[in-house]
Amino acid sequence: MVRVRGLDMSLKRKYNKIKIKDINNNCYRVDDLKSFTDHIETYHSHGISIHEENGYFFRVDDNFRKQLNKIKK
Numbered sequence: 001m002v003r004v005r006g007l008d009m010s011l012k013r014k015y016n017k018i019k020i021k022d023i024n025n026n027c028y029r030v031d032d033l034k035s036f037t038d039h040i041e042t043y044h045s046h047g048i049s050i051h052e053e054n055g056y057f058f059r060v061d062d063n064f065r066k067q068l069n070k071i072k073k
Helices: 033-043 062-072
Strands: 009-012 017-021 027-030 049-053 056-060
Touching: 033 049, 033 062, 056 062
Parallel strands: none
Antiparallel strands: 009 017, 017 027, 049 056
């Protein structure tokens, strides 16, 4: 099992894109922030789960959702 590293998100305000690191410490660029956050809110709204997107895996927990909400605002 891969260890989950600290959540690392960087915001690129230009074009509303962000880069986040997955549980394997690979950097993933989220091209559609609204669609990504909408999916997390719909399917990963509580508890702890794993979200897979294009071969990247994200541990979705309260901290992850909180960071996404900060970026979304």
